[in-house]
Amino acid sequence: MLDAAVAGQVFTSPTPDQIYAAIKEVDQGAGVLMIVKNYSGDVMNFDMAKDLASVDDITVESVVVDDDVAVKDSLYTQGRRGVAGTIFAEKIIGAAAEAGLSLDDLKKLGDAVVKNTKSFAVALHAATVPEVGKPGFDLKPDEIEFGVGIHNEPGTGQEKLPTSK
Structure with missing residues (x-):
């Protein structure tokens, strides 16, 4: 369902190089969809990894999860944080990927899931x-x-x- 997970040290974002290595590892030619929690460091580093992948002609899309209704902005985010709703995004998008949806359709589905998922x-x-x-x-x-x-x-x-x- 999901081909890779990239974690940083405790309470820190993974580095762009770690993310880029995962992108290269899982790419099978149809592109890669990243599901990213809306934390400033995560979004920045995943975007940088996406830029690195573009040099290798790997198509990468992102779905940024921002389901937390407790805060609109914090020291760590611009907008709502990505928390428990990430699980729903991963499960739904993962099942759709297994069913063979295209990268563009997975991105659209992911954005719709995020828009309709809220947590506290x-x-x-x-x-x-x-x-x-x-x-x-x-x-x-x-x-x-x-x-x-x-x-x-x-x-x-x-x-x-x-x-x-």
């Missing part, structure tokens, strides 16, 4: 970034954080965690 994340505790050594935001054991990002960005607010009763 919550957290019961913050992640600890290894280099920092402490949680990315403060959250009491009886609180929930709304609108967190996948890179440990704090959300839009906290509330007492309600009981299940």
